[in-house]
Amino acid sequence: MEDYKKALGWRLRWDVVRGSLPVLDLIGCAALLAVFWQYYAQARALPAPLNQIDIGAGGFPTLLAVATLIAIVAVAVSAVVRVLDPVPVTWVSVRRPLYVLATVGLLVLQSIYFEQLGTLPSVLMFAFLTMLACGERRPLHLIGVPFALGAFIYVVFNLALAVNLP
Amino acid sequence: MTISNLKKLMLSVSCAATLALGLAQGAAAEDWAPDGPVEFVLHTKPGGGVDVYTRTLAKELEPLIGQKVVVVNAPGGGGATQMAKVRAAKPDGLTLGVNTVTHFTGMLTNLRGTFSPDDFEWIALSQIDPILFFVAKDSELNSITDLVDLAKANGGEVNIGGFGPVGSMQNIGMTMLEEAAGVKFNWVAFESTPDIIASVLGGHVDIGVSNLGPALEFFEADRLKGLGVLGEKRLGTLPDMQTFGEQGYDVDTNWLQVRGVFGPKGMPLELQQQIADAIHKAMATESYQTYARASGVEDSDFGPVEYSEFVKNLTTLAEQQLTAAGLISN
Amino acid sequence: MFESLAIGFSAFGDPMVWFALVFGALAGYLIGAIPGLGPSLGVALLIPFTYGMDPVVSIVGLVALYAAAEYGGAITAILINSPGTAAAVATSWDGYPLTQQGRAGEALTVSILSSGAGIFVSTLLLVITAVPLSEFALRFGPGEYFALALVGLSLVAGLSDGSPLKGTVAMGIGLALATIGLDVQTGTPRFTMGNPEFFEGLPLVPVLLGLYALSEVLFMIEDGPSEKLKSTPIGGLLALPVKAILGLKTAILRSSVLGYAIGVIPGAGASIASFVSYAVSKRLSKTPEKFGKGSLEGVASSEAANNSAVAGALAPLLALGIPGSPTTAIMIGALMVQGIQPGPLLFTKSPEIPYTVFVSLWIGVPIMVLIGLAGARIWARVANIPRPAIAAIVAGICYVGAYASHTTMFPVHVMTAFGVLGYILRKLEIPLAPIILALVLGEMMETNFRRALISNKGEWDIFYTSPMTVILILIAILAFALPGLSQLRARRAKAAAL
Numbered sequence: 001m002e003d004y005k006k007a008l009g010w011r012l013r014w015d016v017v018r019g020s021l022p023v024l025d026l027i028g029c030a031a032l033l034a035v036f037w038q039y040y041a042q043a044r045a046l047p048a049p050l051n052q053i054d055i056g057a058g059g060f061p062t063l064l065a066v067a068t069l070i071a072i073v074a075v076a077v078s079a080v081v082r083v084l085d086p087v088p089v090t091w092v093s094v095r096r097p098l099y100v101l102a103t104v105g106l107l108v109l110q111s112i113y114f115e116q117l118g119t120l121p122s123v124l125m126f127a128f129l130t131m132l133a134c135g136e137r138r139p140l141h142l143i144g145v146p147f148a149l150g151a152f153i154y155v156v157f158n159l160a161l162a163v164n165l166p
Numbered sequence: 167m168t169i170s171n172l173k174k175l176m177l178s179v180s181c182a183a184t185l186a187l188g189l190a191q192g193a194a195a196e197d198w199a200p201d202g203p204v205e206f207v208l209h210t211k212p213g214g215g216v217d218v219y220t221r222t223l224a225k226e227l228e229p230l231i232g233q234k235v236v237v238v239n240a241p242g243g244g245g246a247t248q249m250a251k252v253r254a255a256k257p258d259g260l261t262l263g264v265n266t267v268t269h270f271t272g273m274l275t276n277l278r279g280t281f282s283p284d285d286f287e288w289i290a291l292s293q294i295d296p297i298l299f300f301v302a303k304d305s306e307l308n309s310i311t312d313l314v315d316l317a318k319a320n321g322g323e324v325n326i327g328g329f330g331p332v333g334s335m336q337n338i339g340m341t342m343l344e345e346a347a348g349v350k351f352n353w354v355a356f357e358s359t360p361d362i363i364a365s366v367l368g369g370h371v372d373i374g375v376s377n378l379g380p381a382l383e384f385f386e387a388d389r390l391k392g393l394g395v396l397g398e399k400r401l402g403t404l405p406d407m408q409t410f411g412e413q414g415y416d417v418d419t420n421w422l423q424v425r426g427v428f429g430p431k432g433m434p435l436e437l438q439q440q441i442a443d444a445i446h447k448a449m450a451t452e453s454y455q456t457y458a459r460a461s462g463v464e465d466s467d468f469g470p471v472e473y474s475e476f477v478k479n480l481t482t483l484a485e486q487q488l489t490a491a492g493l494i495s496n
Numbered sequence: 497m498f499e500s501l502a503i504g505f506s507a508f509g510d511p512m513v514w515f516a517l518v519f520g521a522l523a524g525y526l527i528g529a530i531p532g533l534g535p536s537l538g539v540a541l542l543i544p545f546t547y548g549m550d551p552v553v554s555i556v557g558l559v560a561l562y563a564a565a566e567y568g569g570a571i572t573a574i575l576i577n578s579p580g581t582a583a584a585v586a587t588s589w590d591g592y593p594l595t596q597q598g599r600a601g602e603a604l605t606v607s608i609l610s611s612g613a614g615i616f617v618s619t620l621l622l623v624i625t626a627v628p629l630s631e632f633a634l635r636f637g638p639g640e641y642f643a644l645a646l647v648g649l650s651l652v653a654g655l656s657d658g659s660p661l662k663g664t665v666a667m668g669i670g671l672a673l674a675t676i677g678l679d680v681q682t683g684t685p686r687f688t689m690g691n692p693e694f695f696e697g698l699p700l701v702p703v704l705l706g707l708y709a710l711s712e713v714l715f716m717i718e719d720g721p722s723e724k725l726k727s728t729p730i731g732g733l734l735a736l737p738v739k740a741i742l743g744l745k746t747a748i749l750r751s752s753v754l755g756y757a758i759g760v761i762p763g764a765g766a767s768i769a770s771f772v773s774y775a776v777s778k779r780l781s782k783t784p785e786k787f788g789k790g791s792l793e794g795v796a797s798s799e800a801a802n803n804s805a806v807a808g809a810l811a812p813l814l815a816l817g818i819p820g821s822p823t824t825a826i827m828i829g830a831l832m833v834q835g836i837q838p839g840p841l842l843f844t845k846s847p848e849i850p851y852t853v854f855v856s857l858w859i860g861v862p863i864m865v866l867i868g869l870a871g872a873r874i875w876a877r878v879a880n881i882p883r884p885a886i887a888a889i890v891a892g893i894c895y896v897g898a899y900a901s902h903t904t905m906f907p908v909h910v911m912t913a914f915g916v917l918g919y920i921l922r923k924l925e926i927p928l929a930p931i932i933l934a935l936v937l938g939e940m941m942e943t944n945f946r947r948a949l950i951s952n953k954g955e956w957d958i959f960y961t962s963p964m965t966v967i968l969i970l971i972a973i974l975a976f977a978l979p980g981l982s983q984l985r986a987r988r989a990k991a992a993a994l
Contacts, residue, residue, distance in 0.1 A: 021925065028924045034666065038673055042687055049682055050332060050492060051353070053954030054502045057679040057686055060942045061672070068668030075661045092923055095718045103717045104916055105711065110895055111912035115905050119896060126895075127888040130713070134723035136884035149892050156530065160523075161541050163900045164238055209904070212540030218829040221544055240904055243692030244678065247904050276678065276685055277692060325951045331683030354951050355681045357943075360818040360824070364762060366635035367816075371951055379832075383817055383839020456835045493683075 008091050018093035019053035032072050040065035096135075103133045119157075119165040122148050174229055184415055198440035203234040205429075207263045209248035211241045215461070217380075219293065219425055220264050222457045226448035244272045249281045257433035259464035262289070265428050267335040270481050275333055276490055286428045288477045290442035291468035292449060293458070295377040295423040296397035297339050298407065299326075300390045302366050310394040310413045313373065314347040322350035328375035329363045331355045336375045338487045339396050339421055345490075346415040366390065377423055378403065378462035396421060403462065425463075479492055498600045501623070504851030516553045517856055520560030521864050525871065527561070528568015531555035531890070532701060532897015533708050534581040536563035536823040543830045546838070549828035552833040552848055556856045558830055559873055562823050563806045563857065564864050566766060567611040570798050570799055571871070574603045575878050576858035577891055582700060583766035583802035585929060586774040588789065595729035595982040601876035603795055608868030609802040610748050610796040612861045618759075618804035622811055623828045626850070627843070629760050630815035636761055638948035639958045642966035644761070648768045650975035652933045654917055655788075662926045672932035674938025681946055701937060702907035703896045703914050707928050709894050710915025715922075716887040733951075734964035747777050755801030759808020765821045766805035767936050773801035807857065816840050828854065877945050882930040 011018040045063055046058030082089055094100060110126045117125070127146035134143055157163045206224060208217045217239065224235035240248045244398045248263055257262030261287075273281050301307050309315065317324045328336035337353055344350055354371050356362045359380040366374035367389060374381075374390075378401060385392040385404060392407035398419040400409055410417045427445060429438070448454060448465050458465060468476060507513050527538035533898070538561055546554035569584035574591030587607060590685075594603040601680035605842040636644075654662055676687045677697030688694035723818055749772035778799035785795045809820030817839035836846060843850055878886070892903040898911045918928060952958040960966055 014647075017724050017911065019660060024924060028920075028926075032669075036672070037686065038667070038976070046679075046686060047682075047684060051681075051950065054681055055949050057682050057684040059943070061675050061686065064668060064671050064675070068665060068672065071664040071668055073663060074537075074667055075659070077758040078661060090925075092716075092925075094923065096720055100714055100919075103714060104919075107652060107713075107891070107912050107915055110891075111908050114895060114899065114908055119899075123892045123896065126893045130717075130891050131884040133727050134717050134884035134887045136882065141882065141885065145888055146892075149379075149889050153892065156526070157896055161527075161533075161900075162544075163541070164236065164903055165896065210535070212543070212826070214826075214829065217540075218543075218833055221547075222833055225547060238903060241902055242904060244695045245908070246692035246695070275683065276695065280692065323953060327951075331679065333650055333683050352950065356948055357680060360825070360828075361762070364634055364812075364816075364818050365637070368637060372638035379815075379837070383837050383841055387840040389840055422962055444683055455907055460835045460837050461832055 008088075011093070014098060016093050016095050017097045018091055020083075021090040021092050022079040022082040024092055026076060029072050029076040033069065033076075036065055036069050036072065040069065096152075097134070099133045103130060106130060106133065115166045120150050121152065123153055130139065179339065197442065198231055198259070198444040200231055202260055203236055203240050204231070204259070205236045205261050207238045207240050207248050207251050207261065209241060209263075209265075209269075210239065212239050215286060216264055216266065216425065218457070218461075222454055223292070223445065223448055224446070226451045226454050227269040227444060230444055230448055231467060243432060244276060245269050246272075246277055246280065249285075250276075252430055253281070253285050254486065255430045257287070257430045259429065259437050262427050262429045262441070265424075265426050265479055267423055267484075268330075270334060270477065271335060271338070271484050271488070273342075274481070274485055274494060278494070283481055285431055287433045287470065288429060288473045289427045289429055289433075289438045289439055289470050290445045291424060291466040291473045291476060292445060293425040293428040293463040294466050295326040295379070295425075295463045296395050296401070296419075297375055297377055297421075297423060298381070298395040298401070298404075299375070299393040300366065300374050300385075301393060302369065302389050303389055305372070305391060305448065307373075308391070309408070310343070310415060311480055313393055314349055314415075317349040317351055319345075321332065324351050324373065325354050326351045326375060327354045327356055327365050327371035327375040329356055329362065333488055333491065333493045335421075335423060338491075339417075340375065341487060342417045342421060342492055343396075343410060343415060346410070346417050352373060359392060363390070379460075380462075382462045386451060401449050403463075416432075418483060420476075424466075424476075424480075426468075426473055431454055435470060442469040442473075500847050500851045501855065503848050504853075504855035507556075507848060507852040508855065510553070512550070512553050513556050513852075513856070516549075517560045517860055518863060521556035521564045521860055521867060524561035524564025524566075525568050525742050525864070527865055528565035528580060531572055531578050531705050531894050532899055532901055533565075534569065534701060536826055538565045539826050539830070543826070543833070546830055546935040547833060551831065551836055551846075552852050553828060554834065555827075555849055556852060557812070558827055559853050559856055560860050560864075560952075562827075563615055563803060564862060564867075566803055566806050567608065567799070567864065567868065569802075570607045570611070570795075571875055572602065572709075574607060575794070575875060576709070576886060577712045578894075579704065580701075581767070582704060582932055583770050583805070584798075585708075585767070585932055586705075586770045586798035587795055589774070589798075589929070590789070590791045593788070593790035594792070594795070595879055597790055598879075599790070601872055604872035604875055605790045605869065606744065606795050607799045608689055608749075608865055608872060610744065610800040611868070613741070613748050614752045614755060614800035614803040615807060615857055615864070616754040616861050617749065618801075618807035619854060621753070621756045622807040622857075623854050625851040626811040627745035627815045629757075630812040630818075632863060633761050633812060634816075635964070637958075637962070638944040638951060639962055639965040640642075640968065641763065641944035641958070642941055642948055642991040643965045643972065644768075645937040645944065646972040647938050647968050648771060648933060648977065649930075650972040651772055651939070653976055655771075655778065655929065656773055659925070662924075663930050663932070665935045666921075666926050666928070666930040670934025671938040671941075673700050673703070673931070674935050675942065680794060680939070681950070685766060692697075698910060698935070699902065699907050701901050702911035703935060704909045704932060705894045705898055706911040706914025706916075707931065709890055709920055710911060711896075711918030713887045713891050714915070714919045716883050716890075721882065721884055721885060731802035738872065744793055747781070747793045747797050748800045750780075751777060752804040755804030756799075756808040759805030759820060760811045761808075761891075762812050762818055762820045763940060766802040767807060767933075769808070770798040770802040771933060773797045782826040803991040806878045806893045810853065813838055814842060814853065817842065964994075 043058045043061035049056035124146045252263040359376045362374045367373045394410050527533045569581040570587045573579035573584040573588035573963045577592040592601045660913045678695050754773045757770040769796045774797050778784050809824045812818045812820045899905045948958045
């Protein structure tokens with residue numbers, strides 16, 4: 001295994017994904033530009049106010065969109081400068097990328113099925129899977145922690161606070 | 167007679183009246199006896215005025231119907247989350263919702279096409295709460311007439327602070343006065359009534375609009391001065407404040423803030439009547455009366471028939487006003 | 497005044513009042529520590545229990561819960577970098593680095609002591625100044641509120657280290673998020689994608705949970721089960737507290753006063769108080785370079801301020817009946833059920849309420865500190881729990897907490913989306929604090945800007961004719977400009993050296 005903190009260079013492997021920050025910045029800027037352009041278009045389309053002295057629903061968002069678009073372009077320009085600069089760039093790595101992706105999937109699934117499954121079953125199941133994704137392999141831990149968590153949630157939310165949980 | 171004495175008197179009178187009413191109705195029809203816990207779905211977060219109302223009512227309702235009453239807060243979407251829950255429920259009386267005028271203006275504007283008053287049964291009207299206009303104690307204005315004169319002199323440069331955006335319940339109340347008096351005012355929107363009161367006290371807006379409850383203490387402390395109330399008759403607690411009508415402005419006095427109970431479409435009228443009776447009976451209890459008098463609202467005994475009629479009128483009125491304001495088109 | 501305070505003390509002859517105080521403090525401590533449940537939800541959940549009680553007993557319980565819950569947010573902020581409230585965000589900036597250095601126990605001890613000191617000092621201020629200061633706060637009009645929001649934003653712009661450009665972009669993201677929902681003045685839906693669930697705007701707590709807590713879970717997944725943290729045990733029960741307090745007394749005192757003053761202004765509140773106090777402490781500190789890397793001074797400033805803001809928020813409530821924070825707005829509901837409508841006559845009509853609140857805040861301090869110090873010993877061990885278990889526990893509680901905050905699925909969806917977004921933003925080194933602060937302040941800024949113009953015939957002079965507005969705007973401009981200028985100077989010096 002290599003030392004991730006100091007390692008350099010592009011990687012796309014099962015145990016690590018790595019890229020240089022300025023290049024990733026450019027990708028991020030492109031995404032943000034698209035989002036804020038959309039925001040700007042929607043802000044412009046908002047109806048004018050009935051009250052003449054109000055700047056209207058779209059006034060502040062339009063101003064904000066323009067300012068943020070300028071800032072995004074500035075970040076992009078500074079990223080380009082850094083790519084061209086001979087000074088070494090910062091590297092960003094994502095370790096265990098498959099597990100991270102799997103956990104993102106778990107979070108999304110949980111947000112979709114939380115209500116249908118009911119609180120306790122979904123807490124038990126997803127706690128188990130999250131621990132598995134985080135690399136826990138000891139069976140006692142894998143079973144004990146979700147049950148302890150479920151019991152805690154039941155006591156605090158259902159019994160003590162009387163929240164209506166599904 | 168001081169205000170607080172009067173308040174006590176009012177309390178005992180309305181207590182007795184509602185009590186008699188509740189008993190009479192209770193004897194006439196069969197009592198509501200749900201076969202499971204009843205859910206009251208709210209469109210607000212815990213802690214607000216609607217929440218306090220429902221929880222106070224629920225506590226008194228439980229012993230009457232012999233079942234648990236669960237208050238479910240489902241805020242979001244200007245009532246959309248709550249209305250969706252109620253609409254999807256079985257019309258067995260076990261799932262009910264609490265509504266205000268916002269529900270009706272919402273169904274005409276942002277939620278138009280998503281929900282309509284015909285999707286629900288309007289079961290009982292519980293509280294009515296007229297809006298009133300007020301100024302700081304040291305203001306030169308003393309009546310609605312003064313306000314109208316000032317607006318005429320200034321060409322509409324009078325700031326009126328009230329709850330909600332253009333097209334909200336209180337804003338429509340202001341436009342109705344504008345029409346009656348033939349003037350224009352400048353609406354400044356706020357998101358909470360205490361903010362409105364603070365702004366009037368600090369001199370940041372000229373006039374404030376609110377229901378009686380949150381402003382009551384400020385009248386008693388002689389910090390605020392009432393200009394007029396949009397209602398059929400004067401308020402029992404502030405008998406010196408004239409109505410709009412008394413001051414010569416013909417404004418529809420049905421434009422009131424309300425708190426009522428509604429349910430999913432298709433509920434038998436008999437069941438609706440039983441629910442309404444139980445609610446009005448719970449309102450006659452002492453602890454509910456203490457709360458209701460402290461919060462300055464007035465009780466209503468409208469059952470399903472009267473309330474549905476009331477809702478129809480209110481919706482028509484709101485539609486006219488919103489169309490006139492250019493906020494909706496037919 | 498002393499006679500009236502005696503009324504307050506006499507209430508404590510009733511054992512029920514003591515019970516309410518201890519129960520409120522314990523409940524608040526736990527509720528605050530659970531991500532998703534903050535002081536306002538805690539108070540709202542407790543209200544039904546107070547219905548049958550005496551008004552004095554119930555208000556003591558609620559105030560104790562409010563104060564303790566405002567502290568409880570610090571625990572998760574320090575231990576797992578997941579502030580449960582916006583007011584604890586600044587605590588996490590130094591608290592979490594301390595945990596990573598194995599000093600979680602120390603950070604927790606300092607946080608509870610500063611909170612206690614903050615409440616003690618601010619209650620003293622509350623007793624003396626509640627009425628005059630609340631009357632003064634009425635003079636805050638829309639122009640002043642707009643300027644105050646600008647000050648908050650500008651101070652944080654100066655705080656985020658790393659690229660100031662990325663900080664600006666982050667602020668833009670936060671302000672844009674704050675505009676989602678129905679427009680306050682016109683009622684027009686904005687950026688709601690046609691979905692009514694967005695009408696009331698993005699709920700703050702789920703956004704906070706997503707950006708901080710869920711993204712932290714993803715970082716834990718990356719780290720895997722290896723590299724266990726070892727936290728150093730705390731010494732004797734009194735050894736650390738005394739030393740810590742003595743060293744931090746100026747920062748704590750200053751932040752308490754600042755926190756109280758900001759808390760009095762209705763609509764400002766604990767989060768702005770803690771951000772501003774943190775920024776001021778950093779600027780005045782002898783060791784500003786330590787801020788953000790594990791400075792006890794940073795933890796103390798943020799915590800003293802957000803707890804002082806509790807007393808601050810109570811001032812306009814008790815003096816005028818105008819709530820200073822969302823939590824105090826909910827308390828009005830609790831008092832109303834008891835037949836008490838808070839207003840300008842509260843001090844004359846029912847003096848037992850305000851004076852019992854004052855006294856209970858004081859008596860509550862040692863109780864809260866004891867609970868906190870004992871708790872710190874237990875909590876510090878959280879750092880020793882294996883990472884996979886922490887990841888599962890944090891994620892599980894976040895989901896239930898987000899659901900409980902509205903009892904609908906919408907906040908759960910929001911939290912999940914912001915969890916993934918937060919992870920990406922952190923990887924790209926875009927700071928999260930400006931996003932949160934802009935989200936908190938954005939609406940206050942836009943609403944008051946437009947309210948100022950509308951109530952002033954559309955004339956802009958409202959922003960430069962009031963002395964208070966002018967002073968606040970000048971502070972904002974300075975706070976924006978100073979970090980940029982000093983950075984520029986540093987770069988020039990570097991260039992000259994080369």
